[in-house]
Amino acid sequence: MIPVFELWRRARELAAETSGSIKATVAFYKSGEGSHVRSLPLPASPISIGGRRIDPAFALAVFVNNRAVGLGAEEVWVSCPEGLFREFERCLRSRFGYLFGFMGAIYGRPFELRLKGEEEIRSLPRFRSKPLTFSPKPGGFLGVDLGRSDLKVVYAEDGALAGGVKRNWAPERFDSPERHVGEIVKAVEALFGKVGRRQFRVVGLSVAGVVRDGQIKISGLFSGVKREELHKVRGFGNLLSERLGRPVHILHDGDAAAVQIKFEREVRGGGLGISRGSGVGAGCVNAKGGIEGLSEVGKAVLDLSDEAPVHKYLGIKGAAIFYLSQNAAFRMAEELGMRLEDEAKRAEHLERIKERAIRGDEGFEGIPVRIGEFIALSLPELLDIYSDADIRLVELYGRVMSGRFGEVVLESALRTLRDRFPEVASKVRVERGGMAEFGQALAAARYASLLV
Secondary structure, three states: OOEHHHHHHHHHHHHHHOOOOEEEEEEEEEOOOEEEEEEEEEOOOOEEEOOEEEOHHHHHHHHHHHHHHHHOOOEEEEEOOHHHHHHHHHHHHHHOOHHHHHHHHHHOOOOEEEEOOHHHHHOOOEOOOOEOOOOOOOOEEEEEEEOOOEEEEEEEEOOEEEEEEEEEOOHHHOOOHHHHHHHHHHHHHHHHHHHOOOOOOOEEEEEOOEEEOOEEEEOHHHOOOOHHHHHHOOOHHHHHHHHHOOOEEEEEHHHHHHHHHHHHOOOOOEEEEEEEOOOEEEEEEOOOOEEEOOOOHHHOEOEOOOOOOEOOOOOOEOEOHHHHOHHHHHHHHHHOOOOOOOHHHHHHHHHHHHHHHHHOOOOHHHHHHHHHHHHHHHHHHHHHHOHHHOEEEEEEEOHHHOHHHHHHHHHHHHHHHHHHOHHHHHHOEEEEOOOOOOHHHHHHHHHHHHOO
């Protein structure tokens, strides 16, 4: 793995050492919300790293892709020489062309690139998130976590977990959102069968996918829905509310991980929660308690090596989903000859991999070690994306982090971080998220309680 953050480090070194260097200043702009501004010094000539020579225009395209999916953007404003901008634009359209349709679907308008002056960019209003007060609210709340592998529902009383249920499912096979709602209602009934029927004030819903303004914009959970039924996805919260008889508040699964940090930990600065299921999302809560970003970092490029896997739908090489999600374990297990054909049995596949790893089966014992290394080598890039937030704590969530397997992952991550990025290791704590099984569902319930 060639960590992408090493590219930025090398680019800055070369720009400082050589004449004719270029300073690219980039704004990720969202109308009505403000902008995130980032700068990247670049040398005029290609950058050599890990045996590869990377053109400055491609480096800038990767830099923009990673921050656009992490922070969100309706428009990207770039200050740099016009020749570099034109090369960058061609590169972004050819190598990361999915961004244009992806961002357009989220914000409801064409995604645009603009060549601007440094002063124009600096004059843009900065992004300011609304601070939340993270303290348990009295009463009962439901929390629902929709992942690709399973569905989890919890009941929380005064902010504390009172019980939960988990059901394996394959939501991409459902042809209508009502099927998803039906499965959630069944899980709620199973929960009340376990803890007794309880009164609840609101429902929090954590979703693997893009959430904006409380609506599900894009999610693979609904990939099987018929075209004529797709309009119902954005009103999914209303559909569920009608069945449960209470308001429903939706948040991104990465943001749920960030919310959990603020409820569970004392953090002087910001916190980054990484949700590591079938996909990956990173939620960031800044030092003031505001949630930042679009949190779709599964599409960020983390590995620049020639051997990096290519996303079969988006065409992105070395994307985070291959390194920070369950896919990392699946990919390595398949290389060892393990057959993982039925996607509906992802949870079972992962448990088999974990059992073989802890048993010490040849090759499998190295899987949690490698996953930990991937985390450590990727972390500086994630921290750089959310550099405005002053992150001091990173928590890792998901089934990959449970049990002894998760302990080995964390041990490996901390060891690698100290060896490769000691400056990060000295500043940022990295921990396993508490209550790995139902943590995100509980975070969803707690988040909903903040909006009562």
